[in-house]
Amino acid sequence: MNMDFWDHHGLLFILCMFCFPRLTMLFATPWGGILWWLGWALAPRLTVAILATLVYGGTNPFLVILTWIWALALEPAEKEVVHRQGRRLRRYRIR
Numbered sequence: 001m002n003m004d005f006w007d008h009h010g011l012l013f014i015l016c017m018f019c020f021p022r023l024t025m026l027f028a029t030p031w032g033g034i035l036w037w038l039g040w041a042l043a044p045r046l047t048v049a050i051l052a053t054l055v056y057g058g059t060n061p062f063l064v065i066l067t068w069i070w071a072l073a074l075e076p077a078e079k080e081v082v083h084r085q086g087r088r089l090r091r092y093r094i095r
Contacts, residue, residue, distance in 0.1 A: 045071040
């Protein structure tokens, strides 16, 4: 089941996945089962890295490595920003 990424997607797809992973997964990838939905809701970049490894690992290893770097670097950073913004909003909430 080795497919080439570039036969099915292009640079626009990569840019959309980088900037809007949840929207791109929702509208441009086939939906999966419960694990797909959990990944979509909780860790979309990690889900993309896992799917890329399974589907494109044999034909595009460099792209898969970049996907894992992207997932492992940006997923925790995104969670930290959301946590920090939530703390700031709770501090300035009108009572």
